[in-house]
Amino acid sequence: xxxxxxxxxxxxxxIAHVIHFLGIFSASLEYQEKYSDCEYVQVKGFDSVGPExxxxxxxxxxxxxxxxxxxxFQIESLETAKKGGFYAVYGISTGKLEAKKIQIKNYPxxxxxxxxxxxxxxxxxxHVINHSFYSGGERVDTFKIQLDEKGEVTxxxxxxxQMDEKFNGITNDIAFLTAERFLISDWMVxxxxxxxxxxxxxxxxxxxxxxxxxxIKTTYVWDCTYVQGGLATCSKLRNSAGIMINGIAFxxxxxxxxxxxxxxxxxxxxxxxxxxEIDLIQNLSVDQLPDNIxxxxxxxxxxxxxxxxxxxxxTLTPKIEKIQQNPTKxxxxxxxxxxxxxxxxxxxxQFESQLLFSSSKAVAGLSGALIDESQKYxxxxxxxxxxxxxxxxxx
Ligand SMILES: *[C@@H]1O[C@H](CO)[C@@H](O)[C@H](O)[C@H]1NC(C)=O
Ligand SMILES: *[C@@H]1O[C@H](CO)[C@@H](O)[C@H](O)[C@H]1NC(C)=O
Ligand SMILES: *[C@@H]1O[C@H](CO)[C@@H](O)[C@H](O)[C@H]1NC(C)=O
Ligand SMILES: *[C@@H]1O[C@H](CO)[C@@H](O)[C@H](O)[C@H]1NC(C)=O
Numbered sequence: 418x419x420x421x422x423x424x425x426x427x428x429x430x431x432i433a434h435v436i437h438f439l440g441i442f443s444a445s446l447e448y449q450e451k452y453s454d455c456e457y458v459q460v461k462g463f464d465s466v467g468p469e470x471x472x473x474x475x476x477x478x479x480x481x482x483x484x485x486x487x488x489x490f491q492i493e494s495l496e497t498a499k500k501g502g503f504y505a506v507y508g509i510s511t512g513k514l515e516a517k518k519i520q521i522k523n524y525p526x527x528x529x530x531x532x533x534x535x536x537x538x539x540x541x542x543x544h545v546i547n548h549s550f551y552s553g554g555e556r557v558d559t560f561k562i563q564l565d566e567k568g569e570v571t572x573x574x575x576x577x578x579q580m581d582e583k584f585n586g587i588t589n590d591i592a593f594l595t596a597e598r599f600l601i602s603d604w605m606v607x608x609x610x611x612x613x614x615x616x617x618x619x620x621x622x623x624x625x626x627x628x629x630x631x632x633i634k635t636t637y638v639w640d641c642t643y644v645q646g647g648l649a650t651c652s653k654l655r656n657s658a659g660i661m662i663n664g665i666a667f668x669x670x671x672x673x674x675x676x677x678x679x680x681x682x683x684x685x686x687x688x689x690x691x692x693x694e695i696d697l698i699q700n701l702s703v704d705q706l707p708d709n710i711x712x713x714x715x716x717x718x719x720x721x722x723x724x725x726x727x728x729x730x731x732t733l734t735p736k737i738e739k740i741q742q743n744p745t746k747x748x749x750x751x752x753x754x755x756x757x758x759x760x761x762x763x764x765x766x767q768f769e770s771q772l773l774f775s776s777s778k779a780v781a782g783l784s785g786a787l788i789d790e791s792q793k794y795x796x797x798x799x800x801x802x803x804x805x806x807x808x809x810x811x812x
Contacts, residue, residue, distance in 0.1 A: 445725065445753050448775040452795040455779040455808035456746045458506055463518040465504060465804040466741050469784045470590075470709065472537040474562060476790040479506040479805075480519065480570060482532040482545065485741075487782065487801035489531060491734050495550055495613040501532045505570045506796075506805065509789050514807065521560070523574040529553075534590035534665075534709075536599075537562075543572060544593055546601070548586050551611045555580035555588055557599070557643065578641075578649040585609055590709065592667040594688065600654065600673065601639050602662040629679050634658040638665065638675055640695065656697035657684065664709030664785065666719055674719045674759060676707035683707055683721060683759060685768050703770045705755035709785030715792065719759035720773070722786035722797070729753060733782060733801055740781045741803045747778070748802065754783025756795070780806040 458465075464483065471481035484501025503519040533546040543560045547553075556579055560572040580588060580601070586609025593599045606625045610616040628635060638657035641649045659677030666674045673686040673695065685699040708723035724730055729752050733740075736750055743749050756774040761767070774786070774795060785798035797806040 446775045448772055452774050452808040453811055455806050457804040458516050458807050460516045460804050467800055468798050468805045469800040470535050471798055477510045481805055482535050484531050490614045500530045519570050521572045536591050536593050538593045546588050550613050555584045576645045578643045583608055589663050590665045592665045597643050599641050600665050602665055603636050604661050604663050606635050629660055632660050634660055636662040666710040666712045668712050674710045676710055678706045678708055699768055701768050703757055711787045713788050720786050721759055722756045722783050725753040725755055743803055748780050750781045751777045752781045753777040754780055756786040
């Protein structure tokens with residue numbers, strides 16, 4: 418009798434987990450007191466879809482990667498997907514924003530290039546996750562950033578390090594602590610097949626869904642050594658296990674913030690600069706599905722951004738063409754994105770989160786946010802939308 422009751426309870430408990438996991442009843446929120454009037458950065462003559470990630474090169478220039486990640490991971494085969502690239506937004510300090518494609522030198526034309534997380538090191542080097550699937554596996558590529566005579570960014574490809582097969586297609590974000598030592602997240606239970614994410618067996622998708630719904634922690638931050646032209650050596654960062662480890666940000670000094678998207682949590686780590694060890698110091702719950710985290714050097718705070726509900730994410734695929742072909746200046750779908758600031762409270766010595774921005778109309782599929790040095794703009798990254806979005810500070 419009891420056995421039967423327990424068995425009949427299992428589906429109910431599972432459904433409750435699913436409802437909670439999907440965030441079906443999580444309340445939506447509009448908050449644009451500080452930044453508002455969000456619109457797409459206007460782009461002419463080149464593909465700008467899927468700017469999942471961007472970094473400030475200086476106070477005037479933002480560098481963004483772009484590739485149609487949503488289609489590659491959810492819909493298309495690698496052959497039909499367009500390869501990715503980079504563009505830069507100029508004129509940030511003067512308020513005359515202009516986006517241009519970035520030329521890459523030594524770029525092999527026949528190769529699949531699917532950029533993902535990018536990281537700016539020592540103001541001059543750009544490290545880029547490259548999911549190159551059967552053409553070269555999982556890699557971290559390094560470029561040198563240069564300005565040409567017109568003051569425009571060019572990228573010169575320098576070298577790469579190879580990631581182990583178990584990371585194929587599923588590393589997400591990187592942070593370089595030094596030129597050799599980097600942290601990288603993996604965010605999925607199983608690596609993607611070399612032929613591309615479309616060929617993932619159905620049973621793996623089902624197991625992934627169950628594992629995520631039951632909040633089992635199978636993803637990590639990896640502490641790696643960059644081996645030029647060879648296999649990077651990596652070990653799990655202690656206490657970094659999460660359900661969906663995603664964005665990583667380093668304040669350049671001693672604090673590292675890591676997002677666990679499906680757990681609605683940010684883990685804060687401290688780097689001991691004398692013995693170089695990294696320890697977990699705080700688990701911080703946030704009222705969003707934190708995707709990427711950036712560091713705002715002006716206000717000395719982390720900025721975490723993401724969606725609010727997984728069920729909204731699941732409505733994305735049928736709308737993808739409408740989103741990416743949208744001819745207007747503003748987003749046309751309802752999909753809530755939230756931005757929080759994460760700051761150390763000097764009294765309690767604990768990090769605290771505060772809502773900075775929340776909107777269902779700003780961008781479809783928010784994946785990260787950055788504030789420029791003058792604080793005038795809030796840039797919003799997204800993995801499926803047609804271009805970067807910029808919101809302006811209210812006076
Ligand atoms: C997240 O933001 C950081 C900046 O802190 C950037 O270096 C990183 O590449 C971003 N990653 C993704 C996947 O958006
Ligand atoms: C990405 O990976 C491919 C395959 O290994 C490699 O040939 C290429 O140089 C990498 N980077 C770029 C920018 O294509
Ligand atoms: C940092 O490392 C040094 C040298 O090993 C050690 O003495 C110190 O206790 C460590 N600090 C913390 C906060 O763990
Ligand atoms: C953070 O949470 C994990 C369990 O998920 C726990 O093991 C760890 O002790 C917590 N750490 C801190 C610093 O609160």
